[in-house]
Amino acid sequence: MRLPRALCAAALAVLALTGCATTAAGPARPALPAGERARDDLIDTAQRLLVDRCLARQGLTLGPDGRDPRLEGALFGRGRPELSVTLATGYTVTAHTDGCLAAAQRELYGDQRRWFRTRVVVDNLRAEAQQRMRNDPDYRAATARWARCSAPARGPRPRRPDPVVAERCARRSGLAALRARLEPALLARVRAEHRGPLTTYRQLRTRALRRAADLCATRTVRATGQKGSTTS
Structure with missing residues (x-):
């Protein structure tokens, strides 16, 4: 080819x-x-x-x-x-x-x-930042609120909630606002901690x-x- x-x-x-x-x-x-x-x-x-x-x-x-x-x-x-x-x-x-x-x-x-x-x-710097976010106590509490909000009143919980319901619950639970605040801050912290590899990456x-x-x-x-x- x-x-x-x-x-x-x-x-x-x-x-x-x-x-x-x-x-x-x-x-x-x-x-x-x-x-x-x-x-x-x-x-x-x-x-x-x-x-x-x-x-x-x-x-x-x-x-x-x-x-x-x-x-x-x-x-x-x-x-x-x-x-x-x-x-x-x-x-x-x-x-x-x-x-x-x-x-x-x-x-x-x-x-x-x-x-x-x-x-x-x-x-994988973003994945590392996202893992830290998932382990944050406030984020875990907001995720639990989102799960309760998006659960159907009756019947089994679907594998994936309706997108409209998921978005509404993300706002009501505070999950969306918390994610918007935490993720960029944690990514900046992770990048600062890996300054050496980032410099080497740019050089190579x-x-x-x-x-x-x-x-x-x-x-x-x-x-x-x-x-x-x-x-x-």
């Missing part, structure tokens, strides 16, 4: 306006996209490019249908996972250090183990962005050269 060139080309749009300038130190580095979504897309595209190359060296390609054990092993790794992080919420996340996905992450982030540990922690992501831009630039130049080549 071939990658679309649109995202790589978009990452180089600024260079099209100024030209591929060079300095005494060498060619200028490709400009990075401004928006976070575009930056995520750039990293995802570069990672997919690296994965496709890795699989191609093994005679494999990502297919849209079916599950091929050989392909899954080559992509995600084999055997027991070597990496493991247990979160404050109690959940454990694992990953392999072999496989094409791990190799692509090493290429982009420089240190796959460090990126895995940091990303898992940062991706910046490295991946620059590496992804370089990869896409090289790929775009090669594609352009091949398209414009002639034979005599």
